[in-house]
Amino acid sequence: MIAIKLAFKNIIGAGYRTFLNIAVLSFAFVVIIWHNGVIDGWNMQARRDTINWEIGQGQIWHPNYDPLDFLSFQDAHGVLTAPLSDGVKSGKLTPILLTTASAFPQGRMQGVVLKGIDPDQTILKIPSDLLKTTDYDLPVLIGKRMASNLKVQEGDNILIRWRDKNGTFDATEATITGIFDCNVPTIDNGQFWLPLDRLRTMLDMPDEATFLISREATPPADIAPWVFKDLDFLLADLDMIIQSKKGGGAIMYGLLFIIALLAIFDTQVLSIFRRQKEIGTYIALGLTRWQVVGIFTVEGTVYSILAILLGAVYGIPLLWYTAKVGWAMPAGTDNMGLAIADKIYPVYGTGLIIFTILLVVIAATIVSFLPARKIAKLSPTDALKGKIQ
């Protein structure tokens, strides 16, 4: 208790130097929480949107399906087995059939993927009901990025060319009956969504699918040779991106944190040098050397506590404000293939705040303890004379 009292007294007595140390450390503290909050907010939003718009609670793939190999799409389709058909009928699964094709907007050729989806499905948030129209020969649904890329609007016609299962070319005009806006570019870029039955007819693949979206996290039994992919698998790429972003950000705030800790370390070294007589007096008054080391170490810890308090004073309103209004992403960020909203709303979890507090306190304590260890080797008489080695 005496150590804490002395520590506060000494720190307050140090004036501007203390304020600077605390200010830098508190800034690092707030930045760490803010940065991790942004990444966590992005992670939660991206996972939520990807599940809602693209993958459901899991997918069941045709054994030949490899989403990264476009050339394999032609062989990745098959008739649904009985358990899968039952899953579709009960509304737990919705089938998707896909093939590669070419679109010809304004005489340009662009490779696209045609995806057939049941217009009545409710598992994904894709507004597939817009495909129910009978006003057009071939209604298609595209995302806002695709619409902007092709420079087309709702109601426009666009010529598409594809090959059926035998490799025979076919082509027709499709009409854009809807343009949806979502944060998941992997269901938008280069993709045309068509009514499933129409695509099956176009490809001459009745009752076939490439993969199925599951409403539940557990697949129906006996789906072999089809393969169930769970959320851990389907979100693995996203998790890796998030981890890499966290790592990149850690370098930035790590530097700031190191500067703050260096300032505390420097202050401690200076204190021990300038306060030799005080150290000698403590020892002469009966304090053991390790008790004196404790006083100096606690001083460093008190820096971190004051920094946390100062950080809380300006950080809480600031972080609350950013969580409320969000952080706008630069234009075009969502074209990089990442599920990212126009605005990211940071999420400051309890775990994050506790972790950051412990990180700051423990790190400040360690850097305070390191120079204070020297006191343990002091002879009290030398200290009183001011002859520290």
Next chain:
Amino acid sequence: MKSIIILFLSTFFLLGSNPPNADEILKKVEQNLSSDNRVFESEMVIHGKRSSRTIVSRSYSVGDKESFTEYLSPAREAGTKMLKLENQLWIYSPSTDRTIQISGHMLRQSVMGSDLSYEDMMEDRKLTDIYSAKLVGEETLDERKTYVIELTAKVEDVAYHTQKLWVDSERFVPLKEEMYAKSGQLLKRTTLSNVQKIEGRWFPMTLVYKDMLKQGDGTEFRMTSVKFNQNIPEYLFTKAALKQ
């Protein structure tokens, strides 16, 4: 008696002036264009949106099943070789010193950015084997009288469900070819011109391939030299020849 003779003669002349049927026309076209072997040099001019580039090559072919092509220029493509044996295709790239087989869906890719796909080059089945031919009329094309033949696929694994051919009625050389989708949409057009008599057979020296769904001037294929029935060494049609 006199009237019978007149009737017989008029029937004979009428029958004699009837055009041959579509299969016969196609057979004559095949007889005219196919040979035991041939060696030709050509320039492929690929017209892009902003500029054009010309690729010079020399090809050796035996029948319809075997062919070997070596690209001579530009420098970037020089040394690239292509070997087709039956339904297999290999390409050797000197920059990587690797030979790769083009198969499956890779065959649907464009040949060096042209309007031609590898698959277009690979098709070696006779038209009469995969299409039902029907003579649908006669037209004049570039001041040449032509038979118009419509081809409808009779097998499933063809790229184009329907084709239309304009065949010179005297020389039995196609002057125009159109390929259609199942829906009837025109997809590609090939025009053949500069027909010359080489070693007793009529042969089109210039071909222009045009993807009708794309803007642009298509791909021009100009033969600069054609020789039939040459002594082509057999080793040329082996994979080993690609690296030589």
